[in-house]
Amino acid sequence: MITRILTTTMIMAMLAITPAIFAQHEGHGNHSEGDGSHAKVDAKTQTACPLSSKQIDKEIYADHDGKRVYFCCADCKAAFEKDPAKIISKLEAQGVKLETVSKMQTECPVMGGDIDKLLYSVHDGKKVYFCCPMCRPKFEIVPAKYIKKMEAKGIEFEQVKKSE
Structure with missing residues (x-):
C-alpha cells in the first residue's frame, strides 16, 4: 500500500513539473540553443x-x-x-x-590645475608638467603614484630622450 502511494505521488509530481521543464522563458521561444540570436553585435x-x-x-x-x-x-x-x-x-x-x-597632459597631477609648460619634471622618460612650483617637490616624493593616477585617466605623457 505504501509503495503504491509513493509511486502515485512520484508520478503526479513528475506530471506537475513536466510543463515547467519544457516551457520557454520570455523571449526565447523562437530560437534554439546556439543559433546566434544572442550573439554580440559585431563592432x-x-x-x-x-x-x-x-x-x-x-x-x-x-x-x-x-x-x-x-x-x-x-x-x-x-x-x-x-x-x-x-x-x-x-x-x-x-x-x-x-x-x-590619447589624451595629452593638460592638468597638474598634484593639484589638478592647468599646467605651465615651463614647470616640469622628467621621471622614467616621461615629462610631467605642473601648475605651480610647489607641486614639483610633492610629486618628487612619490612620482609613481601621480603617474599611475594620470595614466588611469588615459593621460599619455610626453616622452623624453635621455639627452633632455
Missing part, C-alpha cells in the same frame, strides 16, 4: 552622425574620455557636448567601435 566603424544619421565629416569631431565621435555638422557637435556620455553609450550599444585617442 563597426562610425559612418553616420549619431544625432542626424547623415554621413559624417571627418573634419568635424569631438573627443570625450579618450573616444572620438564624428558628426555631419557643427550643430550636431554642439548638441553632443550637452550630454556626450549618453550619445557615446548609444553608439556603443549599436556596436559602433569608436576611435580611441
Whole structure:
C-alpha cells in the first residue's frame, strides 16, 4: 500500500513539473540553443552622425574620455557636448567601435590645475608638467603614484630622450 502511494505521488509530481521543464522563458521561444540570436553585435566603424544619421565629416569631431565621435555638422557637435556620455553609450550599444585617442597632459597631477609648460619634471622618460612650483617637490616624493593616477585617466605623457 505504501509503495503504491509513493509511486502515485512520484508520478503526479513528475506530471506537475513536466510543463515547467519544457516551457520557454520570455523571449526565447523562437530560437534554439546556439543559433546566434544572442550573439554580440559585431563592432563597426562610425559612418553616420549619431544625432542626424547623415554621413559624417571627418573634419568635424569631438573627443570625450579618450573616444572620438564624428558628426555631419557643427550643430550636431554642439548638441553632443550637452550630454556626450549618453550619445557615446548609444553608439556603443549599436556596436559602433569608436576611435580611441590619447589624451595629452593638460592638468597638474598634484593639484589638478592647468599646467605651465615651463614647470616640469622628467621621471622614467616621461615629462610631467605642473601648475605651480610647489607641486614639483610633492610629486618628487612619490612620482609613481601621480603617474599611475594620470595614466588611469588615459593621460599619455610626453616622452623624453635621455639627452633632455
